[in-house]
Amino acid sequence: MKLYNTDYVITEIKDETKIKLFAENEYYDKVQIAYFDFYFMEGWVMDLKGNKKEVKRHSTIMNFLFKQNLNLGWDSRLVEQAKQNAKQIKSDEAKRYKEQLKEKDEQKASDMINGIKNYEARYTNICKSVENKTDEELYHLVVNTFKHASKRTINEVLNIIKSYNDGSVAYLQNEVTEVDPVIKMDAEATETITMNDNDTPEVFHLNNNTFNTYNEAFNHAVQNQITTTKILSSKHSTMTNERLKQLEHSYIFDKVNMLHEDKKDYFDYLESIPNSLDKENRYYKLKSWIERYEAQQQRQQEEKDRIHNLGLEASKTLKYMVENGLEIKENESYVKYYLNGQDVHTWFSGISADKYHEGIMKIYNSYFKKSSDKEVV
Structure with a gap:
């Protein structure tokens, strides 16, 4: 006996991005036969015997139903509405994420410029660390780091660094720019190494390479277009190099199907490492996915x-x-x-x-x- 007939499918929309499909059994009772969430791109479809199959594409559901009845009737408008809702939510999240990136970069810039003008050692050491770089090298270093910054901000960062190294910082106007995470990381790495007095010296792994300082690893990653989140301190309390490689691979090649536990492990790791553009990009995406998944699980x-x-x-x-x-x-x-x-x-x-x-x-x-x-x- 068929659990339901396939003459017509009733479509309902729930929570903006989810659709439920229903059909009637021989007694005209409504039976749910499919579900799909266009935000997470996951769902299921039930065969005529009541067995459920998980799917990752909405088209898989429709192909299955059309195999049962080529003349199947269904409401495509609600499906399209759920698709557009998911698209809009993701678009809004992307805009908020870019705004957050810009706000954080502007604040870092303000801290750096004011720090240099006030001759704070933390920031003057940064200037000294790039003193021998050419204008072109310094420009690329700043631009590569501040991909979301305005041209004005990038120029102010360059000017404040060069002016300090030229000995003319006292004559600069009180302008606020943005801190360079690449350069800022140099200072943070130095502080970390200074505080490390364990018998085993701290080193930094990047793929199959090992570096003595975070600065060396970071610059190598930038120059070779390697994601900077792959840099792992040998002193990290929970993450191993092999585990990080596994999480990076899952995120890059199969993030949609990445296990929730793996997403949480990777998110926790990102929280523990220095800020960078690569980190922040992944951090906020994972944060959004984890919060949505856990809210869904709670519901x-x-x-x-x-x-x-x-x-x-x-x-x-x-x-x-x-x-x-x-x-x-x-x-x-x-x-x-x-x-x-x-x-x-x-x-x-x-x-x-x-x-x-x-x-x-x-x-x-x-x-x-x-x-x-x-x-x-």
Whole structure:
């Protein structure tokens, strides 16, 4: 027996980006046969025997249904609406992410410029570390780091560094620019090494290479167009080089199917390393995915709890009614309830928990509630 027919599919939209597909069984009860989330690009479809198959593309669902019935009727407008909603949400998130990047870079720039003007050692050491670079090398270093910065900001960063090294910083106008994470990392790495007095010296791994300082590893990554998040300190408390390679590979080549635990491990690692453009790009994407996934899991758990509570209430109510005269007769595809020989309700296999609960409570409210002075327990 087919669980549902494929003459027409009812489409419903939920939470903006999710669609649910329903069909009717031979008793005209609505049965959910598919689900898809266009934000996470995941869902499932149920065959005619009730077996569910997970899918990563909405077209897989439709191809399956069209195989059952080439003349299948369905509402494509809601599907398109869910697609557009997901696209808009992702677009809005990308805009917010770029704004956050710019705000952080501007603040770093302000800190650096003010630090140099106030002759703070942290920032004057940065200037000294790039003193021998040519104008072109310094320009590329800054531009490569501040991909989201304005030209004005980049010029101000260059001018403040060169002016300090030329001995003319005191004559600069009080302008605010942006800090260079590449250069800023040099200072942070120096501080870290200074504070490290363990017997084993700290080194930094990058793919199969090892460097004595973070600065060396970072510059090597920039020059060879290697993602800077691959730089791993030998002193890191939780991450190993092999584990980081595995997480990097999963993120780059299969981020959609990346396990939630792996996403969390990678996110925690990114939180622990120095700031860079590569880090921030991945950090905010992972943050958004993790928050959405956990919110989705919470909603699913709440729905499971709701269904469970409905089942408990229906079971207790049914037990009370059976003890007070209700008879149950089961068939292969349906169940009938009798009271004093009268057929009072019928439900068919495949109905939802809500429909089942609704039917049980309807019997109780119609035939038992008036004669009962206490609640069902």
